[in-house]
Amino acid sequence: xxxxxxxxxxxxxxxxxxxxxxxxxxxxxxxxxxxxxxxxxxxxxxxxxxxxxxxxxxxxxxxxxxxxxxxxxxxxxxxxxxxxxxxxxxxxxxxxxxxxxxxxxxxxxxxxxxxxxxxxxxxxxxxxx
Numbered sequence: 001x002x003x004x005x006x007x008x009x010x011x012x013x014x015x016x017x018x019x020x021x022x023x024x025x026x027x028x029x030x031x032x033x034x035x036x037x038x039x040x041x042x043x044x045x046x047x048x049x050x051x052x053x054x055x056x057x058x059x060x061x062x063x064x065x066x067x068x069x070x071x072x073x074x075x076x077x078x079x080x081x082x083x084x085x086x087x088x089x090x091x092x093x094x095x096x097x098x099x100x101x102x103x104x105x106x107x108x109x110x111x112x113x114x115x116x117x118x119x120x121x122x123x124x125x126x127x128x129x
Contacts, residue, residue: 007040007047008078011071012120015039018050021119025097026080026090026126034058043080077123079113084128087112091126 012018019039022028028041028048037057041048051061053071065071082090091101091114103114111129118124 005046007049009049009051010075010120010122011053012050013053014119015050015052017119022048022050025094025099075122077125079125079127081127081129087114087126087128
């Protein structure tokens with residue numbers, strides 16, 4: 001039975017650029033990094049894992065690429081949860097840092113979200129729920 005999300009892994013073109021975005025702009029912490037190859041970033045109880053699409057640097061990712069040839073599949077978006085009281089401030093900070101942020105989007109359930117693209121064009125949702 002599924003009890004939660006352990007990690008989300010994303011292919012990136014430039015690992016340093018992606019790590020800078022997720023740590024400096026979104027506040028995630030580096031749990032582990034293999035420079036130029038991959039980075040495991042803490043997002044609460046889960047991880048956002050960034051892999052260089054050419055040289056991911058783990059046996060599992062290397063085997064995957066050897067088997068399928070190149071990264072497969074598509075991701076519509078990932079949602080990162082933040083404290084309700086911090087959501088608007090985070091969106092404002094991102095705008096001040098030059099990011100294009102859409103929102104707030106207010107859902108019928110009372111949930112509020114903002115949306116933006118990371119440097120590799122992954123659509124990121126910042127939500128309070």
